[in-house]
Amino acid sequence: MLTETATAVTTPLKQPLSRPSWWGALCGAIGCAVGVALICVAFVRTPLGQHVDDALMPEAARGGYYAGTSDAYQAARSVLRLVGNPVHIAIFVAVLVVAGLLARRVVAAVAGVGVLFGSIGAARVLKAEIVRPDFDVIGTSAHNSFPSGHVAAAAGMVFAVALLIRAGHRRWMLLPGVIVCAVVTAATMVAGWHRLSDGLGAVLVAGTLYFVAVAVDRVINQDLADLR
Template sequence: MVLTLENRSTASAPKHAIATPSVSRSLALLGGAAGFAVAFAAAYLLFVHTAGGQQVENGAVRNAQLGQSTSDWSQPLRQVDMIVLLGAASVSIVLISLVRRRFSLGVAGLIALAGPVVVSQILKLYVLERPDLGEHRVASHNSFPSGHVTAAMAVVVALAIVLPRRFRSFVLIAGGFGVAWVAAATVSLGWHRFSDTIGGCLLVAAFGFAVAAVLSRRHLARVAVTPAVIAAVAPLLFVLAGYAVLSTATSGPAQFVAAMVLGAVSAIALAGFQLWQLRRVVFDIP
């Protein structure tokens, strides 16, 4: 009888697995920040610097300024003092960082809060212009990006950074709905257009991802290339999708409703998108 002995080392040796291409988490976050910045610029150029963009948005503004479409639910925004809100958020960030003994995290949170708010005002008041493309029936001054939406989203992102990671999902999800109300209310009150609201969200996200990239640079975590590419490309797709949907509305009332809905949906979607990208990022540095 002939016995055949199996070569155990050969039989048990695992097959070579195909390595999944990956990049450092910090680099992926920087790519995401760049993607949000590109989408911000695209929103401005597409909605503000083209006749088609101005036309699809001005119908909503005219309808809101008639005074017949403003809903009661948006009126409380008139009573909100954004300076007080930002001041309270700043104090909260400092206190949280002191309680957690994370001074650097507090500084990062303040940068994520103040950075986009200051930049949005500089861009809106001194840098960006709204060209005259023949739409004379509405205010011609530049309103891009929305200061209210920028401030609201900045508070949410800053708190998501400075609070312990177990609170991050709740802050971004609940905060996203709060920002959605602010975005829709600014359109309802005739203060802003849809592009102004999504521009504010994109600006905050760019700052948030940049801050997250700096905070995560000490960690060696890596992410697959595909999610990193999605993070860089998806923000621009949000803008293009918003333009495509808003362009389907042909009457003033339809444009008004579409602008409100798009502003709210975009705020929630961008908050959720940030949660998807930031949920595993470690911010707990000394």
């Protein structure tokens, strides 16, 4: 009798872990979107921001010019050709989809492709629509370059791979992702194509779409561990 009673009231010591809620990912998306807006206002729409952005550019690259024969310039152009080549992007997409098929994570791979192309498209739209005021800041060009399409592509690739990886292991993408985005951002600055704010804004654009994808997945598939 005592044994039966003890068995009846015994509860398991370990409860199944609940899945993170969708609102956390939604907050991440909102935070990234707000970050894009704040960077744009601070560095594109104000004289002080334009001055600071220009001061952070490599000296020879200010105004969009750099010695084309320098080693730094050639290295930067090599990085940009690697990231911005449509053939390379197509190869990346093919590898991502195949990896998704092999890992039985097709939805995650498709979501990653959406984040990649969405990031590139959003960067192009924003760059075309945002107007950079001319405050006569010495040494800076008046054309708008916010956000960077090359950095958006690189960040989109990083977040696409992160979606393919299961949620519990995505933290391992943090350091490699930061390195990739930093290298591409530096390359755009050395080449004189973009400013630091352009790179930061592009990463946040891609981050916005990444968190949107995670939030949508958590709403639709509440009983699953993560994107399938």
